[in-house]
Amino acid sequence: MxxxxxxxxxxxxxxxxxxxxxxxxxxxxxxxxxxxxxxxxxxxxxxxxxxxxxxxxxxxxxxxxxxxGKEPPALGNLANGTDPGTVERNAWEILKTIFDPEIPVNIVDLGLVYHCGVRPREDGLNDVHILMTLTAPGCGMGPVLQYDAEAAVKNLPGVGDVRVEVVFDPPWSRDRMSEVAKLQLGMI
The missing domain is CATH 2.30.30.40 (SH3 Domains)
Known part of the structure; x- marks a missing residue:
C-alpha cells in the first residue's frame, strides 16, 4: 500500500x-x-x-x-563520530534524504552526486566538498537541490564548511542510476 x-x-x-x-x-x-x-x-x-x-x-x-498537519521527518541511519570516515559515510547517508521533487528517487540513487570528499581541519572539524549534477542543465530546481544538499550536510556532527558544486561535465545519463532507482521508476 x-x-x-x-x-x-x-x-x-x-x-x-x-x-x-x-x-x-x-x-x-x-x-x-x-x-x-x-x-x-x-x-x-x-x-x-x-x-x-x-x-x-x-x-x-x-x-x-x-x-x-504532518510531523517534520526524522533522520535515520547516521553513525556516531566526527572522524573524516564517519563524516563521509553520514554525508552520503544524508544526501540520500534529498529528492528531486518530481522524481520519487533520491539524488544519490539517481546518480546526481558525482563526488563527496572530506578534508579534516586542525580544529577537529571536517570540510566537505560535493560535486553534483542535475538531470537537465536548465532545471530551475538546481539551486534548491544544491541548497538542500549543503544545508543537510552542514547540520551533521563534525562538519565545518560545505561546498556543493553543480557541474555538467560529465553530463548525467540514465546509466548513472542505481538498480534500485531503475526498479523504482519501472525501467527494468
Missing part, C-alpha cells in the same frame, strides 16, 4: 496556515494561503511536493510540515 509517508498517496489537505512554497520546476518562491487545498504528491527527503488548487506543483519544506 502507498501510505501517506512516501510514494504517491493522493491525499488532499487544507493548509492550516499560510506557508512558503517553492514552485516546481522554476524554483521560484511563493506562498499559499491558509485553507488552500493541496494534494500531496510526494513526501520524501523531508520535503513535501504538492499540487495546488490551480494545478501547479510546489514544494513545502519539512520545517513547515505543521501547515499540512
Amino acid at each position: 502507498y501510505g501517506h509517508t512516501h510514494g504517491y498517496g493522493r491525499e488532499s489537505i487544507a493548509l492550516q496556515r499560510e506557508v512558503n512554497v517553492v514552485n516546481i520546476p522554476e524554483g521560484t518562491p511563493g506562498t499559499l494561503p491558509a485553507g488552500h487545498i493541496v494534494t500531496l504528491y510526494q513526501s520524501l527527503g523531508g520535503n513535501f511536493t504538492v499540487t495546488t488548487e490551480w494545478g501547479y506543483m510546489v514544494r513545502i519544506a519539512g520545517e513547515d510540515a505543521d501547515a499540512l
Whole structure:
C-alpha cells in the first residue's frame, strides 16, 4: 500500500496556515494561503511536493510540515563520530534524504552526486566538498537541490564548511542510476 509517508498517496489537505512554497520546476518562491487545498504528491527527503488548487506543483519544506498537519521527518541511519570516515559515510547517508521533487528517487540513487570528499581541519572539524549534477542543465530546481544538499550536510556532527558544486561535465545519463532507482521508476 502507498501510505501517506512516501510514494504517491493522493491525499488532499487544507493548509492550516499560510506557508512558503517553492514552485516546481522554476524554483521560484511563493506562498499559499491558509485553507488552500493541496494534494500531496510526494513526501520524501523531508520535503513535501504538492499540487495546488490551480494545478501547479510546489514544494513545502519539512520545517513547515505543521501547515499540512504532518510531523517534520526524522533522520535515520547516521553513525556516531566526527572522524573524516564517519563524516563521509553520514554525508552520503544524508544526501540520500534529498529528492528531486518530481522524481520519487533520491539524488544519490539517481546518480546526481558525482563526488563527496572530506578534508579534516586542525580544529577537529571536517570540510566537505560535493560535486553534483542535475538531470537537465536548465532545471530551475538546481539551486534548491544544491541548497538542500549543503544545508543537510552542514547540520551533521563534525562538519565545518560545505561546498556543493553543480557541474555538467560529465553530463548525467540514465546509466548513472542505481538498480534500485531503475526498479523504482519501472525501467527494468
